[in-house]
Amino acid sequence: MTSGRVTIADVARRAGVSTAAVSKVVRGAYGVSAEMQTKVTQAIDELGYRPHAAARALRGRTYTLGVMLSDTRNPFFPDIIEGVTGRLGDTEYQVLLGPGGIEPKTQARMTDAMIDRSMDGLILISPVMTDAELAAVATAVPVVVVGRHGGAAAYDAVVDDDVMGAGLVVDHLVGLGHTRIAHITHLERARAQGLPHTVRAEGYRQAMRAHGLADDVLATSFTEEGGFEGARELLARDDRPTAIFAGADIAALGVLRAADEAGLSVPEDLSVAGYDNIGIASLKRISLTSVDQDGHVIGATAARLLVERIEGRSRSVTSSVSPTLIVRGTTGPPRL
């Protein structure tokens, strides 16, 4: 009455069997007769028994998967979550999210906390930890890393093909007739390698080279302000670009503001493209050309890989998701 919690012992008493037998039934383990099965199942239903995850943790699984979020404000993070939970919806696994913050230190604290809570596996979204830290986490628990290129042997990885995505944008703009295409990227702060913005910038450079064009990369930050500042600088030049490809939609919004303030009309005077295809990009008022990553597929894939890992696979896998270009109103042929 004090705790009120129904335990396996209560069920065993009710069904007139041992706790071991109940445990077997609950886990679907080998060695239970049909009769035992029904008896116990009935007792469980009558009492409303639910296994106590913490107690389970001491011996076996917790059926809890952790997803560490580096940035809660990243607009397609809900897509990834939905992909993960959707995939796991009909399994016994539960998903809990851990806000890891932007700093390597706070992220490490979060992953430690998740390990301490004996989660069965972790999905890390764009972690900003060193490779060594990442490897350390991966030895303690199965790990899938999302959004970071160049995965290691210790963990699985799911990445968007950012090189391809950047290429799609450049190809599109070149196809429209642009030659002066600038790229706004995010200034590298951490030691971590293979982060999306780096790879997108590299993909942009490759694609420009492939078209025989000179590249023009400016590093500010992936914020509205960063896009604004970057665009203001680019647009002040004598030979200002006719198109700006921002490495993230949020920065592209800043670019649009800069264009507004400079009295340039989009797309006639300036074409603008982003990356991520965030929800508002599709709003008619914005109508931003962008690269869609299909966070849903990314999340579902990460969940699948993680469960596979937990259930025994040891060979490491890297899955690459192909982005698609969504052409909208902010890109068009340059004014001659």
Added chain:
Amino acid sequence: MTSGRVTIADVARRAGVSTAAVSKVVRGAYGVSAEMQTKVTQAIDELGYRPHAAARALRGRTYTLGVMLSDTRNPFFPDIIEGVTGRLGDTEYQVLLGPGGIEPKTQARMTDAMIDRSMDGLILISPVMTDAELAAVATAVPVVVVGRHGGAAAYDAVVDDDVMGAGLVVDHLVGLGHTRIAHITHLERARAQGLPHTVRAEGYRQAMRAHGLADDVLATSFTEEGGFEGARELLARDDRPTAIFAGADIAALGVLRAADEAGLSVPEDLSVAGYDNIGIASLKRISLTSVDQDGHVIGATAARLLVERIEGRSRSVTSSVSPTLIVRGTTGPPRL
């Protein structure tokens, strides 16, 4: 070597004391000498010991707080999270988020899962459960409910004063000279009482009445599409409103699109206001007048109340946060 995990017994052996003593030091409990304190602390540091939360759960606290999110896409949910984690940053508590989904059933599953994982307390953000379900959760674990009016004795509550917020908008519009002000609300689907949209609609009605004006409420949904559809219907009328107050910014964006398509200029032909002050409302391209809820304060308050509850307070508390009106470019005097 197999598990690799450092346990309290390892620390005790290293320091040459009992496990009970180590436990006392770790918990900061009464009855440890200074000498013992340093000896044990040193051993902990040397071995890199971290308490195993699941094992703790079986006896005492887990130092884990759960935040159930009803809607991961809600744009000010990151603000609330930051408020919560910010408040808890220097305590021993860890915050984990649980995506509860929109359905009462999935939300119940989530809260159950959190209870099964012996979290010390739960913050429920706009839960769509019945009062009975809510009460049941609250008997199992300390609970703070956010964003739902009319809290019960069993749990604490933090709410935005939605009546006041709606009043601010109406007062502002009336002050500009508007008399035909329509309101777009969210169609009630669940049984749950006291949800924000209901209260906002009621606040709107009260304020209109106070100004001696006729109210005009249309229920669609709090989505871009819902705002669009609602506005299209309202704008097709003979005596179309000169101002539309949408109960959520996301719907207000739909209203803006409808105005664009109808060839009405904002704010000259139509004033538009929203609620929530989501990030993009401040973008120059949108510049939406809105009501700000200060999710940061809400989150911090919820965290404070929850910790108080966990640490013994039994009297139930409801904290109300005052919203503020952010006037931007989408509202102005009506054209005469």
Added chain:
DNA sequence: CTAACAATGGAGAACGTTCTACACAATCCT
């Protein structure tokens, strides 16, 4: 008919903590 075996159920030892109860020593009061 008996030995071997498969199928089923149960005992009981973990798992890593917390926490109550107690032992012991040192200090205090009268």
Added chain:
DNA sequence: AGGATTGTGTAGAACGTTCTCCATTGTTAG
């Protein structure tokens, strides 16, 4: 001096599971 009190440390029983044996059945093969 002797009892009471205070301070400090330890033993050991929980907590609710899982899981490895082991015991007891039937069943089958020879």
